[in-house]
Amino acid sequence: MAGLVFYGLAGLTLLSAMAVVFARSPVYAVLFLILSFFTSAGIFLLLDAEFLAMVLVIVYVGAVAVLFLFVVMMLDVDQKHLEKLRHYPWKSFFKAALRSGVLAGVFLGVFYMAKQLWGDKVVFLSDEGPLTHSFILAAMSFAVAYALYWPLSKWRFLLPSESAETVAWVEGALQFLIFAGVMTYVLFGAPSLEIKKEVFDAGGAPLSTTDALSHLLYSVYVIPFQGVGVILVVAIVAAIALCLRHRPGVRRQDVQHQLKTTKEDVLSLSQPKVGKGVEWTSR
């Protein structure tokens, strides 16, 4: 049951995240962003992080996403620019995706064959071995990284020079980096991924995550907590200062000017003669 919920939420999250990236209209993109925030709040709930889930819904859906929506609707974004997406090199993207998928498949196939053959002899290849999960993860990350690195080969302007040698060199270096990273991860990073499934405890008594979080936040992390508050204040002040504009011709209260004004500036005494009135002089 939990698995079903997880897969449903994860699929929705990923789909709406992709919709954020690919949506042609910014308004739809923001709405899909809100949907992905909602579903990931559900995933946080699955992870027993109920406080963070609520914060995600309140802060992100309630504030940040609505801010995005306001900005998108305020700005008169030119739609014809967005049509450029059509000229995107989709063909090479699908080619790269296919290539990386095949590579990951080969990896996984070799691994499972090795597991079938020597699974009961070599500890590393057994079901409980640290290699099993990390290998799957490594293959998947390899596939994703390979699918992602293709923009470099397409967008030459990101490179220092456009000559074929430079392109080949950068591609080779990237491939090597990806491969080395994955291999390092598989060989050395795997043992740290042992999974402990403990509920958060405080001296045996069950403690809700929100409780534990508050204890930690107001004791150990009180200084960073205050620092985050300062950051928020700075953000507010900066945002207001950036967006404040003075239109010419608008009457506005100037407190400094008001305080600087003395009696001599505004008051003039005159002795009018009878029947003559007072002559008006502007200062």
Add this chain to the structure above:
Amino acid sequence: MDITLMHYLCLSMALFAVGVFGVLMARKSLIHILMSLELMLLGVNLTFVSFSRFHGEVTGQVFSLFILTVAAAEAAIGLAILVVYFREKRTIQITDMVSLGEKVE
């Protein structure tokens, strides 16, 4: 169907990858890039929370909370800069921001 740490990590990795893809597709407007950044931060948050859950340690959630706050501040300032830029230049297209260089097609 037991959901392990690996499932959550895969999900957050995929979220982050989608965000990176959105940022790299720099043919779009600044607002798309900001939204992709939010997606990337969401993926990172998911990693923190899942590790926190499976290590039985709440510290990860504390950091996730900090990330959320700083991301909110970043979004606010980024959008403010966006609005100011739009007022000045009447465009938020990445390819139009070429004051310091030549125009890329």
